[in-house]
Amino acid sequence: MPPSRVVENAKQTSETVLNDASAAVKSATENPKQATSNLLHTPFMRAALPFINGGIAGMTATTVIQPVDMVKVRLQLAGEGVKTGPKPTPITVFRDIVASGKVMDLYTGLSAGILRQAVYTTARLGFFDTFMKRLAVSAEKKGTKIGFKERAGAGLAAGGLAAIVGNPADLALIRMQSDGLKPAAQRANYTSVIDALARISKTEGVARLWAGCYPTVVRAMALNFGQLAFFSEAKNQLKGTSLSSRTQTLTASAVAGFFASFFSLPFDFVKTRLQKQTKAPDGTMPYKGMLDCFTKVAKDEGLLRFYRGFGTYYVRIAPHA
Template sequence: MSSNTLKQAAEAARSKSSNMSKQGSETVAAVGNDFLHTPFMRAALPFINGGVSGMIATTVIQPVDMVKVRLQLAGEGVATGPKPTPISVAREIIGQGKVLDLYTGLSAGLLRQAVYTTARLGFFDTFMKSLQTRAKDNNTQVGFTERAGAGLAAGGLAAFIGNPADLALIRMQSDGLKPLAERKNYKSVVDAVTSIVRSEGVTALWAGATPTVVRAMSLNLGQLAFFSEAKVQLKAHTAWSSKTQTLTASAIAGFFASFLSLPFDFVKTRLQKQQRGPDGKLPYRSMADCFAKVARQEGLLRFYRGFGTYYVRIAPHAMVTLIVVDYLGWLTK
């Protein structure tokens, strides 16, 4: 057999192998694409993408959340006295332990995102798709009121489902404020939830559920509704790139989410942190009672204490969450 014949045979074999490899990769891609477009996955993806994006954002923002909670619990029941700052609180936490103490409660925060953000973004996306389908059938556009309604409903449902993880997070973050002898020293979110159920009962996992739900509804109104509306308006009135529009819309959403939800977040923290005193009574009977006592004893401005810290916690969290969920939505469309 001549050398030319051998070369031709080798090239033919290589060509055949290359074609088979290409066909194999195309088959794998097609199978993956078909899987992503099954009815189950199309329904599940908004929830999966929402949970992943929320957990990434929480990992980034957790130290800020820790400082925010300690600020809200400082000076409880007193109108005057030292006014802590985010820097002084962070310095105190680090001074009492180590830098990683700023990540106290991360496991609870991640569980909360896995439940709460998965549900709220998933529900919101599901509600919006339904509204868009109806608007298309009626030859109309989805308005801000409808976006707001979708945000409120998604936030309320998700917050109620995720309240146990949220409660565990607050308990873990506030544990360091107690005298050494009274600290629970929770090892993880599972330990915190188990301890609460054992000492206070299962229903205690929904302590502070009312302000949690109201906070989530107001936060989602600010975050999701304003994000969705801002994107529509920026797309219609600017020639900015898609990434710039998403970043700007998420910053706008972060501000409104912070402003609308902080008073409810403040009350939620107080209610979830409280425990029965020696007389068997709780400091606050309800959300309304907490609002009234704080306003009377500490002043109305106390509800907005730490707004800067809260904004630094909410806005970047909203921005990271919304940008990641947007990107994941693009990858899996």
């Protein structure tokens, strides 16, 4: 093709692109609602929206319940290694945090909590929605409907995958929330989640960011099994009732929150203990791993210690549901 023809074709192509862009901008200016609707219904946005909505929902919920999460972590760390140690309540923990500092100390680790939700919740709800859509297509081809087994499987897979990605932010959150329990001279005094991640990586190694990953994954799978599967099932069961759509959602959330708390709290407890621990002067760790932590806590503190703060944990989980 002659060079002149190539230049002419390129010019025509660029003019076409500019004209299309100009027409799109003009259409969006004249009818913004239609433009927004067209954008939201593109294949890319349809696939991305579950992830975007999940992340925004998770970050919003975290901002609201961060003080509850702070109290929950302090409850799990109280009386470590002692069966007849202190028996704190959410009220006493709340009072101690405020008395030793200021009310805003309840929001310690908020940046880590928001980052965790931006990564973890975005991924788990996005994966869950994606898995459910594929299962729905498969069920439709077979002439069947999605059952509880399929919902549970989708919830377990989505939770496990998302937990691996979100573990570093989760570890930073626990470190920031537990830092205030140390003597003043031993505190790290992290200024933000970025500061925490950078300093932990530098002093303990990058691999340490995935400390407690195994119980975190199991906890996420258990939580998703209870939360997403039971929410979906409860919502499905409530469809034929006289309850309004909003009431159905809230009721299903309450049910899902209970089962999510019941199944996941022991693993959340172990996750907190493993992520909080650091090496002693002799280089040893209090716990060697998830099973060792389960065994030592059960022996030294009793089985019921795994469910300490169940009510607080439920209040933390239910808003996320």
